[in-house]
Amino acid sequence: MLTCPLCASAETPYFHRDARRDYHRCTNCWLVFVPPDQRLAPEAEKAVYDQHCNSPDDAGYRQFLSRLYTPLRERLAPAAQGLDFGAGPGPTLSVMFEEAGHPMAIYDPFYAADRVVLERQYDFITATEVAEHLFEPGLELERLAGMLRPAGWLGLMTKRVTRWETFPRWHYILDPTHVIFFSDATFEWLAHHLDMRLELPASDVALLQRKPW
Structure with a gap:
């Protein structure tokens, strides 16, 4: 049995298989993940990212990012300092x-x-x-949470599994660089594990706030 890359549980039965790879679902945190030996090599992974043509000059891309930008900005104090983790080849959210x-x-x-x-x-x-690309989400998300000042916010934008029965037809799993998939239950587990407050303002946005002490 594979170990869950988020919560380290060994209760991760087979969930789905398509023509390219397998998917397991953790029964502790409900993360769905692709086995490590079926991930892309770093060179192949970067080759996919190199095809992205994102830019601050792209109004459509800005509108896409506003799904996270708008609700998070509403919760920030003036001049709050931020980090855009996984900014990609054309950093835009940081510019916004x-x-x-x-x-x-x-x-x-x-x-x-x-x-x-x-x-x-x-x-x-x-x-x-970014979250759907992480090979070690447990380690990475704990580290990011630990980099926040008291009352700080961690804003994640990733599409969530909404219905298990439609997972095999979900377009999000077609991207070979997407190797983990969250659901509402997964984010609830994560918030409890990190001792943070969770808000889900959109179907692909999760905001986690660190306690103010």
């Missing part, structure tokens, strides 16, 4: 927050791999369309 008066740092393992920014504390951290 900077335009609103929030100093930003960026990090991406392929395009902005300055790990110095991971040694600082922030008022908020964003990760848009």
